[in-house]
Amino acid sequence: MSGGSRRSWGWHPLVDRWAERVVADAGVRAGELVVDLGAGRGALTRHLVRAGARVLAVELHPGRAAYLRERFADAPVTVVSADAREVRLPGRPYRVVASPPYGISSALLRRLLGPRSQLVAADLVLQRALVRRWIGHNRRWELRAGTDLPRRAFAPPPTVDSTVLVVRSTRRPR
Structure with a gap:
């Protein structure tokens, strides 16, 4: 993904106040x-660390991954430079709070x-149309629409509307 503008390769980072809101709405607890x-x-x-979480930050772009390693060198953050669709996920209970590239959303959810x-x-910032297709209940998961994010919640703004997909396990903790 070298060359081209952020918009051309689909990178639409959240602005700080919206990132803070997504993390606050997720109810992340210390540890x-x-x-x-x-x-x-x-x-x-940044806001996950402020909430006291231990963070596994997955970023495909090598320059951004290096930036994350430097930025969070003194924080409980492990940075992995990998494709989010292929990274090894934790083998113990974990949460996801993320704004992944919209192009990989369905594969990532599966x-x-x-x-x-x-x-x-999980609290995932996704394209609103995709969230609408995924909401519902099954034996293992409750999936519902959370906060709607205006296009100005990103810099640069995407050309589609976004919503947080809220995923909660229906399994009882052991």
């Missing part, structure tokens, strides 16, 4: 393991909600 898929330059990561997943909760 929780939270995966930030498509971490970019750390808009969500993976996160798979039968062996240790996911307990």
Whole structure:
């Protein structure tokens, strides 16, 4: 993905006040393991650290991954330079709070909600039309629409509307 503008390769980072709101709405607690898929330059990561989370920040772009390593060198953040669709997910209970690239959203959701997943909760900033297709309940997951984000919540703004997909496990904790 070298060359071209942010818009041409689909990178639309959240502005700080909206990143803060997404993390606050997620209800992240101190000590929780939270995966930030498509971490970019750390808009969500910053607020996850402030909430006391241990963060696994996944970023494909090598320059942004290096920036994250430097920015969060003294924080409980592990940066992995990998494709969010292929990164090894934790084998113990974890949460996801992320704004992944919209182009990988469906594949990412199928993976996160798979039968062996240790996911307990997720708050994902996704294209609103996709969120509407995924909302509902099944035996293992409750999926609902959360906060709507205006296009100005991103810099640069995307050409589509966005919403947080709230995912909660329906399994009882052991």
